[in-house]
Amino acid sequence: AQKVTQAQTEISVVEKEDVTLDCVYETRDTTYYLFWYKQPPSGELVFLIRRNSFDEQNEISGRYSWNFQKSTSSFNFTITASQVVDSAVYFCALSEARGGSEKLVFGKGTKLTVNP
Amino acid sequence: EPEVTQTPSHQVTQMGQEVILRCVPISNHLYFYWYRQILGQKVEFLVSFYNNEISEKSEIFDDQFSVERPDGSNFTLKIRSTKLEDSAMYFCASTPDWNEQFFGPGTRLTVL
Numbered sequence: 579a580q581k582v583t584q585a586q587t588e589i590s591v592v593e594k595e596d597v598t599l600d601c602v603y604e605t606r607d608t609t610y611y612l613f614w615y616k617q618p619p620s621g622e623l624v625f626l627i628r629r630n631s632f633d634e635q636n637e638i639s640g641r642y643s644w645n646f647q648k649s650t651s652s653f654n655f656t657i658t659a660s661q662v663v664d665s666a667v668y669f670c671a672l673s674e675a676r677g678g679s680e681k682l683v684f685g686k687g688t689k690l691t692v693n694p
Numbered sequence: 695e696p697e698v699t700q701t702p703s704h705q706v707t708q709m710g711q712e713v714i715l716r717c718v719p720i721s722n723h724l725y726f727y728w729y730r731q732i733l734g735q736k737v738e739f740l741v742s743f744y745n746n747e748i749s750e751k752s753e754i755f756d757d758q759f760s761v762e763r764p765d766g767s768n769f770t771l772k773i774r775s776t777k778l779e780d781s782a783m784y785f786c787a788s789t790p791d792w793n794e795q796f797f798g799p800g801t802r803l804t805v806l
Binding site for chain 2: 615621622623625628669671680681682683684685686687
């Protein structure tokens with residue numbers, strides 16, 4: 579069965595600090611996709627990144643970076659030089675690549691608060 | 695940029711009443727989904743829809759729930775007889791393939 583664990587329920591940092599959000603996943607499939615979504619206080623879900631199981635290259639997008647390690651089943655997300663606008667709940671999600679719906683299975687989320 | 699839209703943004707209803715939540719997916723997308731998020735909790739899959747039929751549904755999606763694509767643009771979620779525990783944010787999502795799902799802004803359902 580698929581499972582996503584985000585062990586950090588809440589994190590609080592001061593602006594300009596770096597912060598890493600952890601995500602550990604479980605799946606029996608060899609082909610799968612991993613995602614991060616941001617949910618700001620306004621409530622919408624904002625897509626950040628998708629990674630497939632065959633691509634273990636780390637990715638950087640501006641202040642955001644992602645570290646995918648199949649050996650530890652982890653897909654961690656780092657925000658460098660955090661800003662107040664980064665305050666949100668961040669969800670990691672997993673999708674198995676079967677024919678059909680490929681639903682997303684979400685973790686419980688990590689609430690990040692960036693204080694000025 | 696195309697986006698998924700949902701109406702209404704907030705729906706208040708009495709327990710036992712029927713509600714219909716509406717979504718307009720992005721026009722060239724083929725797969726449609728409903729998820730729900732009880733306040734403060736994780737986002738949970740309800741149902742997926744492809745080629746005018748349900749492709750998968752979760753345990754949450756019982757006989758009280760139904761989905762429909764009545765025309766070429768709308769995708770609806772109906773709850774026949776709402777319960778207090780149906781109070782949640784309901785998200786619609788769509789995708790052109792089976793990976794990157796684009797989410798709508800959500801409908802907050804409050805059952806009194």
